[in-house]
Amino acid sequence: MKADAPDAIVVGSGPNGLAAAITLARAGRSVVVYEAAASPGGGTRSAALTLPGYVHDVCSAIHGVALASPFFRTVDLAARGVTWIEPGAPAAHPFDDGRAVILERDVRATADGLDALGGSDGRAWRRLFGPLVASAERLFPELLGPVLHVPRPRGVVPLARFGLPALLPASRLATAAFRGDAARALFGGLAAHSMVALDRAATASFGLVLGTVAHAYGWPMARGGSGAVADALVAELRSLGGEVVTDRRIASLAELPAAAAIVLDVTPRQVVAIAGDRLPAGYRQRLERFRYGPGVFKLDWALEGPIPWRDPAVSRAATVHLGGRLEEIRSAEADVAAGRHPERPYVLLVQHTLFDPSRAPAGRHTAWAYCHVPNGSTVDMTERIEAQIERFAPGFRDLVLARSARDSRSMETYDENAVGGDINGGLQDLGQLIFRPTPRLDPYATPSRGLYLCSSSTPPGGGVHGMSGYLAARSVLRREFG
Numbered sequence: 001m002k003a004d005a006p007d008a009i010v011v012g013s014g015p016n017g018l019a020a021a022i023t024l025a026r027a028g029r030s031v032v033v034y035e036a037a038a039s040p041g042g043g044t045r046s047a048a049l050t051l052p053g054y055v056h057d058v059c060s061a062i063h064g065v066a067l068a069s070p071f072f073r074t075v076d077l078a079a080r081g082v083t084w085i086e087p088g089a090p091a092a093h094p095f096d097d098g099r100a101v102i103l104e105r106d107v108r109a110t111a112d113g114l115d116a117l118g119g120s121d122g123r124a125w126r127r128l129f130g131p132l133v134a135s136a137e138r139l140f141p142e143l144l145g146p147v148l149h150v151p152r153p154r155g156v157v158p159l160a161r162f163g164l165p166a167l168l169p170a171s172r173l174a175t176a177a178f179r180g181d182a183a184r185a186l187f188g189g190l191a192a193h194s195m196v197a198l199d200r201a202a203t204a205s206f207g208l209v210l211g212t213v214a215h216a217y218g219w220p221m222a223r224g225g226s227g228a229v230a231d232a233l234v235a236e237l238r239s240l241g242g243e244v245v246t247d248r249r250i251a252s253l254a255e256l257p258a259a260a261a262i263v264l265d266v267t268p269r270q271v272v273a274i275a276g277d278r279l280p281a282g283y284r285q286r287l288e289r290f291r292y293g294p295g296v297f298k299l300d301w302a303l304e305g306p307i308p309w310r311d312p313a314v315s316r317a318a319t320v321h322l323g324g325r326l327e328e329i330r331s332a333e334a335d336v337a338a339g340r341h342p343e344r345p346y347v348l349l350v351q352h353t354l355f356d357p358s359r360a361p362a363g364r365h366t367a368w369a370y371c372h373v374p375n376g377s378t379v380d381m382t383e384r385i386e387a388q389i390e391r392f393a394p395g396f397r398d399l400v401l402a403r404s405a406r407d408s409r410s411m412e413t414y415d416e417n418a419v420g421g422d423i424n425g426g427l428q429d430l431g432q433l434i435f436r437p438t439p440r441l442d443p444y445a446t447p448s449r450g451l452y453l454c455s456s457s458t459p460p461g462g463g464v465h466g467m468s469g470y471l472a473a474r475s476v477l478r479r480e481f482g
Helices: 015-026 064-068 107-116 122-134 136-143 153-166 170-177 181-194 204-216 227-239 268-278 281-288 312-316 326-337 382-392 408-414 430-434 467-480
Strands: 008-011 031-034 089-094 100-103 243-245 261-264 295-303 317-322 347-350 365-373 400-406 451-453
Touching (some): 008 015, 015 031, 015 261, 015 467, 089 312, 100 107, 100 181, 107 122, 122 136, 122 204, 136 153, 136 204, 153 204, 170 181, 181 204, 181 326, 261 467, 268 281, 268 451, 295 382, 295 408, 312 317, 317 382, 347 382, 365 382, 400 408, 451 467
Parallel strands (some): 008 031, 008 261, 089 317
Antiparallel strands (some): 089 100, 295 365, 295 400, 317 347, 347 365
């Protein structure tokens, strides 16, 4: 393949960009991917951020949605070196009384745990998630497919069952469906992954999706770090004749060789900068109005030992939601949405080395965590995040050997797609969740012939699923090579 005259060019090598390139290469098209960083992967990379011998995931860390993704099922990741590690439980949510509710793989086991905490929400949990889990194989191709499409006949009923409660605010569904604090907080913690205030419409969809993924597929990690996933996708692309060029930042379309299709794995801000006057004025203005969501403040730690949770059951889960009761999570996320920094932020924490000891020297451990902050924030949230961990695991700070901190601006410096620290490629409220980046029948094709978008700023949005790239590539093949 001649790198100066490919059929298609992809700018950006996150999972979506690589998925687009793989899909095009499988169709017999020559493809070159350009990546600004020294290594491919975008938000799916790993690095030694603290001390020698400690491996940390720089952004994405847990990959349940990848297992539900129709695209990822087309790649033999095991043959490309990826080993999935499934923890004893997908997630845990501790409380101030020293107990924790555990999100188990099994719906019934989760329900039994809720009842054991003194509530009576087990039946309600089974009623909410049982049908969704039972129909997951029919549901997720619809949820991760094009927004404006006719559902497959086998997907109509699961999609309808999901869609009605999914449109509700998460706080409303949690309080309507459950009577006890444990179930309400567990659902609220799932929904808060949305990075949208929990009283906003459709935030319940995130709780339903992530809970269903946990029960149906699990929340696994990649042995040795998330970078293994990016390496596998690059290997798949190269086996198909595709090429990846790193350390090559594309500032303008004029820098690229001629190609029938250019696919941009970037957000609207970068699209406008790169494409310039090639975009019609009206479309360009709509892209300029695209809204970015809250940012993140992220910490990684090298630890002398495992985190000493008050409830030892928390150590069964890789992912831990730290936020207490639903009202507290709701308040923290409302603060962020209003441009404030919560004193008690909702914290997402992952403890990899309990399940993957290859990431640290023998007997030592790592931890990964972030909280939500206003977009572009440079406020240091280290003390507040660590206070939340100490609240449920007294003695945590005594174990810290080293820490690495990244505020929202640092996250954007690391990956330009994380504008202001927004790791979802744009605010995922109801309007922008459905119509990303602008309302169009084909959101991946721009009005400029041969120019396409494939980042998480297009449907289905944030997450390591590759579906934005896969769907964009199908649009390219249909429009340019059909």
